[in-house]
Amino acid sequence: MFPDITGELIAAMPDLRGRLSANTSLADVTWFRVGGPAQVLFTPADEADLAYFLKHRPGDVAVQVVGLGSNLLVRDGGVPGVVIRLGRGFGEIKVDGQRLRAGTALPDVKVSRAAAEAGIRGLAFYRGIPGSIGGALRMNAGAHGRETKDCLVSARAVDPQGNIHVLSLADMGFTYRHCGIQKDWIFTEATFEGERGDPAEILKEMDEVADYREKNQPIKERTGGSTFKNPDGHSAWKLVDQAGCRGMRVGGAKVSEMHCNFLINDKQATGEDVETLGETVRARVLAQSGITLNWEIIRIGVPKPGRPTGEALAAERAAIHANQN
Secondary structure, rough: OOOHHHHHHHOOOOOOOOOEEEEEEHHHHHOOOOOOOOEEEEOOOOOOHHHHHHHHHHOOOOOEEEEEOOOOOEEEOEEEEEEEOOOHHHHEEEEOOEEEEEOOOOOOHHHHHHHHHHOOOOOOHHHHHOOHHHHHHHHOOOOEEEEEEOOHHHHHHHOHHHEEEEEEEEEOEEOOEEOOOOOOOEEEEEEEEEEOOOOHHHHHHHHHHHHHHHHHHOOOOOOOEEOOOOOOOOOOOHHHHHOOOOOOEEEOOEOOOOOOOOEEEOOOHHHHHHHHHHHHHHHHHHHHOOOEEEEEEEEEEEOOOOOOHHHHHHHHHHHHHHHHH
């Protein structure tokens, strides 16, 4: 448990309208269902409330943003400072011709469905991405041959000083699974544009995307989605498979046998179990192929006291196994 600093924050920001809660479990809001608490979880009322918070927060208070928790691994020691999670104030959808404006707290699937119902073609791929629009902007999320950059017109964001920015597609600096906007800027809204299409045909395309996911990915498990980015010219899952990691287990975490670029929590895993498994897979792939896999899953927070993170976890596990043998 972290010290409760909500009183300090309220005193510094008397006009804050959003909700502050101390020592709130983040395992409850992440798809892996692992990890420690947020020292403070803040749910802003709207964009203006978020900007007010960032402008007036004490300078020594760290800030971290989370979305739906689908592509997120929280370490077991929790996250010090304030974790911001956007809620209802960032969940509006407006359609204007072939353009659709969406709050960044919205799940990708809801945006794809709203576009389909409005006869806007080009956003059906979001049906296969289990995250929020904010996360899609942050990582140029994509699936089935399309990416966020292919349909985005502009986005709104709030910087750490509380200033609101309107960003064009060119401003976003999109590359594969990457956005060039500073990581401490918080996206609040996105405007997309597609082509005119038949709603029935678009919904059929979405159903095909959903069917593909259900047949090929462990979507009914506690997972964080794709674990590693595809290296240039390679598929991450093939590299993991070739390194003999399909079905590998660390504690309560396991490499999915259905799709081995997915890690799953099937036996009450800890955050450390999941991270150790991922780092062990990375080490084996590097040893087998000479290729370094980069995490697509975002890892935040601190470990339990005295515990390592990252590559040191795989090295520790390897040393233990060597000693046992």
